[in-house]
Every structure is written in C-alpha cells, then in structure tokens.
Amino acid sequence: MITVEEKYLKSLGKNISRMRRLNNFSQLDICAIISMEKSNLSSIENGRQNPTTLTLKKIADAIGVEVKDFFNFD
Incomplete structure (x- = not known):
C-alpha cells in the first residue's frame, strides 16, 4: 500500500517533470x-x-517557474 508521503512525493515529481517538459528542457539540460x-x-x-x-x-x-508551481496538485 502506498503511503501518504509516497503519494505526495510522486505528485511533486510528476509536476516537476511536466513543467520541465512543457518548457522544453530535458533532464540533462536541467x-x-x-x-x-x-x-x-x-x-x-x-x-x-x-x-x-x-x-x-x-x-x-x-x-x-516558481517553486510554488510544483505544489499545484490536482
């Protein structure tokens, strides 16, 4: 079973990845x-x-982007 903490970190990571890709950066670029x-x-x-x-x-x-943008969980 996934913990609340794990779910939170996955959501945070997903937002970071999404914003990185939306702004046309690869992981290597960052x-x-x-x-x-x-x-x-x-x-x-x-x-x-x-x-x-x-x-x-x-x-x-x-x-x-702003750090706060990473915490916009939908």
Missing part, C-alpha cells in the same frame, strides 16, 4: 544548469527522493 546528477533528478521526478527546498529552488529557477 542537470547541466544546476550541476546535478541525472540519476538524482530522475529519482526526484519519480518520487523516490525527497528534494531539499534549495534543490527545488534550483530546479524551478532553471526551468523558469
């Missing part, structure tokens, strides 16, 4: 901009890793 390993970004986008607020800020800045 990783190059913020000096992150692709495996780490992939883990975040798949809900397997809980990113720090600083990491979320770096990703948002690289994509050109």
